[in-house]
Amino acid sequence: MKRREFVKLSGLGMSASLLPTGLMAGRQISVEDLMNPGMDVAGKKRLADIALNAAKSKGATYADVRIARYLRQYLFTREKKVQNLVNSESYGIGIRVIANGTWGFAATNEMTPESIARCAEEAVDMAKANAEIQLEPVVLAPQKGVGEQTWKTPIQKNAFEIPVKEKIDLLMDVNGAALKNGASFVTSNIFFVNEQKYFASTDGSYIDQDIHRMWPTFTVSAISKQTGRFKSRDALSAPIGMGYEYLSDNPAEKIVIPNGPTVYRYAYNMIEDATAAALQAKEKLTAKSVPAGKYDMILDPSNLGLTIHESVGHPLELDRVLGYEANLAGTSFATLEKLQSKSFQYGSKIVNLRADKVQPNTMGRVGYDDEGVPGKQWDLVKNGILVNFQATRDQVHYLGENESQGCSFAESWDSVQFQRMPNVSLQPGPDKYSIHNMIKDTEKGIYILGRGSSSIDQQRYNFQFSGQLFYEIKDGAIVGMLDDVAYQSNTQEFWNSCARICDKDDYRLFGTFFDGKGQPGQASAVSHGCPTTRFNGVNVINTGRKI
Template identity: 75%
Template sequence: MMKRRDFMQLSGLGLGAMLLPASAVKGYAVTPERLMEPGADVAFKKRMADIALNTTRSKGATYADVRIGRYLNQFLFTREDRVQSITNTESYGVGIRVIANGTWGFSATSDVTPEGIARCAETAVAIAKANSKLQTEPVVLAPQKGVGEVSWKTPLTKNAFEVPVKEKIDLLMKVNGEAMKNGAGFVTSNLFFVNEQKYFASTDGSYIDQDIHRIWPTFTVTAIDKAAGKFKTRDAISSPMGMGYEYLDGLASEKISGPNGLVGYRNSYDMVEDATLAAKQAKEKLTAKSVQPGKYDLVLDPNHLGLTIHESVGHPLELDRVLGYEANYAGTSFATLDKWESKSFNYGSKLVNIVADKTQPHTLGTVGFDDEGVPCKEWDLIKDGILVNYQAIRDQASILGAKESHGCCYADSWDSVQFQRMPNVSLAPGTEKRSVMDMIKGVDKGIYIIGRGSYSIDQQRYNFQFGGQLFYEIKNGEIVNMLDDVAYQSNTQEFWNSCAQLCDQDDYRTFGSFFDGKGQPSQVSAVSHGSATTRFNGVNVINTGRKI
């Protein structure tokens, strides 16, 4: 079967690691008012889609889908007492994908007129027929029954684009001011808002209109010791969410308390409170004790563990990465098909249950339908520690002997071809009632880690190293002091088999990224990872501050 990278090179149409910069987002600068204007109505989009579908069929396509997309972004950046930039962008156009002579073809246009769409459709078929000269096996799609005319929208109570820019800037200025009052030497704060208005139609008989909203508030606080020539930072412990501005208004506030005044948030976020605490903790980090290397039991907060899940479970269980279709961007995967076929590969301990889910409320990957028109769902990746499945889309399902796609196909823009992207991948919480303090009481020698830090993982997603934001030493069941210079090293199988205890659903929270990168040329996607606080026994910890 022709690999995706070969298809892209032949067609000459580009596809556009974690946390890429906001500059990766496409679009033209517009006014804030433009972001609130309605796009084309559904009737118009259906007429345009039918032109594309009819044209592709008349030119010999056996399958076609069309995506009409309007992508809106607003990003606000501040530093201390000033606004650095406010960016508003819009992108609008059509992408058409076809199968002709058993081969994929793709073309896109910003000319959203009957004539422009017909030309684009003809080009997509011509590309497929040209590619078919090198195709050795025909594309096989998992069957998908058309869903007719349907719609889906992110549940929200306050559209972030309708909130005045001044109100948003006032919030960021308050965040910065409180951080400075409480010991910060520097502070930057940002708000990211995204709205994807996507219309999908296919020759299967689907006409799907979706309105998707995402929000991400974040900051970095820096404390300085001028005499010692040192500085320490603490980032926000927020999570990007599939919500509206209600995430920031406090109406659904649900705080989760931890030791030493640490607080987590779920379904809402108090940005000012977190920045105030961050300034105090960044100051405390300046005098924190440097860690002694050795074996520790690690108690990992969800805001930290989400990144470890992303890199050591989410990416290696992408089927295209397993098959070698994805290799240049961050490598392939150790979790090869033979391990899955054995039905006995111990990815982790029996406590480890990893679920892929594109239906979980308020998460970044949740939509009604993927970019192949497949209804989104939940499925197991790891069950009782055993590898049981991967992430697959329509042209991959047959490789697994599956009868349907998992519904995890996505393109980051109308002019990008859709391909397999990571759904929300999460660690199921424990079933026994257990708080963070209950867990800490059972640890004799350990470290409690909060927040995402630097990380590294090899090209097969196996050997890795992770840091964090905050580290607390645990002795004889109690937190005794803050630590610094902490990172842990392990390999994926060893690490997940050391999973020894989980908190329950009451502690469950999500971590996420707006800018998960993949593909060549690269695309970005948004994805969440949920877990409760989790303990891993006997993990190797190194001191990152020691000079060799």
């Protein structure tokens, strides 16, 4: 399937127009083949050693190997039809080397000893050719070899073991619920991914990992023929590092907002959400168009997660800060000088933002990153002050450190690993405080849920975010729905307007399944946790137009 067809089928629409192209890489296989265990660890070790030895004997001073197998099952439906079912496998080896102080990388899916040795040599040749235009030889932070290790995402139900019929029945029920409740159209999809990654390096690490993630989602549209208007509402689910158990009904994992929607934590009732979505999409058709101005914004994790991703996650990527992404994503307002000053007020004093590769149920959780560094957690913003960045082994020396935080990731065996965002999460407030309390304490505000349009500049100052659901709050209560809402702010100003954060009981995960970065583009999946949070006096614009 071509990328554009995928984007169309997935219902991701125009917001996905900048998706990297590797999403659908791989060959189509049968459902049964998804359960095939693939090559055993001893076989992978044998191939990895061939690559490492070939690279060393050709002159590499360091080499690492990823033998990776990506299994994907994607289901696409609309109304009463299954549009597509994709089962795919992508399998191959990527070899990265340092020679003459320069990186080289080559990959192949021909898994014979000869081909792998040749591939390793090609990587060394490339490093040597490119060393001619190298000004800054690679400085690699040490990482002690960890020997033979295994790690697996702790899932309860492997989604690939669930019969396809059960999944299609679920999506048909989701679509049926939406149509029954007045939706004009509905598309629903589920994405399941299993990354089986074997990493080996000349440091003496041999790491076998089995990583799982999934994303159930839908878009419900309501149309008024009379007015010619149409409105849609996307699922409030989160892409998540869980097994099929995420798709279950558990009242303990739900929060019901008075006069508002229901939101979900670690168990998502897709049919219930689709029912609500149909009713809400219809309500949006006649919702009041927002008067532009300053409002106190109450942001649900399903909305704030993306704002964290864009205004904290990306600007604190060290490769951006240094200029390595200048030609595409841009650089960062958060400079090394601001970090070194130890006084840069990123947010208000209650703002604590933490990076991690270990948080349960997140998509960033791994045993080890793609250069053999164990999963860690660390502070990025502590009591409002910028205290750290996210780095890889070849860049952490710019921070004066000699230990990587473990942020290396490659989308596929045939793409080179580089710095990718770990989970970045806003820590809950210390005092007992629920979303109900927060609404009650708000005089003139807007409560926003769901992921909507997003845009931010190339240094991450100025941003504009929209959402899926907007509720007007007056004198401590939700009084009705609003439409045409987007909030515009500046990163530092916004985080310094953070006035109150709900407690840990309200903490939930947001995720992005296809975060794009790099040239050629690569996708990665990452989660962001936070409770519902209030930001005071944020600028809201009205996005209604007539053509």
